[in-house]
Amino acid sequence: MKDSGHRERFKTGALRETRGKTPLDLMSPFAEERLGLWLQKGAAKYSARNWERGLPYSACIGSIMRHVNKFRRGLTDEDHLAAIMCNAMFLLHFDEMMAAGVLPSSLDDRPKYIKPRRPK
Known part of the structure; x- marks a missing residue:
């Protein structure tokens, strides 16, 4: 077991190492549930974990933009917020997998306006 x-x-006297741990408990349970339901629908349509094979950034960005526009117009035919969150999650996942060399960097098909930088 790692030990910092x-x-x-x-208050009970119990000890726990907490420094430097990702506070996943701060995530919204509502957002997690709606994201899970959206992923479930995607799994039924495309197969479970299909998205992990990688999609071009442009496909995810386009989907985000379409769902933002539908949400802004007040459409309730689908869970547009969950779709936005889902596609943003895809982009985060692909960014990590490309950095690790698991997915090809060609998935990042954004126009190259400036020299790319990784966030600090």
Whole structure:
């Protein structure tokens, strides 16, 4: 078990290492559930985890933009917010997989206006 040497003491007296841990408990349970339901619909339509094979950035960005426009117009035919979140998640995942060399960098088909930078 990894040990940073930093502990947090809780009111009960229990100790736990918490520093440097990703606070996944801060995520909205509503957003997670709606994202999961959207992914379930996608799995039924395309097969489970199909998206992990990689999609061009332009396909995800286009989908985000279409769903933003539909949400702005007040359309309720689909869960447009979940679709936006889902495509943003795809882009985050593809960015990590390309950085790790798992997916080809050619998926990033954005116009090259400036020299690419990774966030700090």
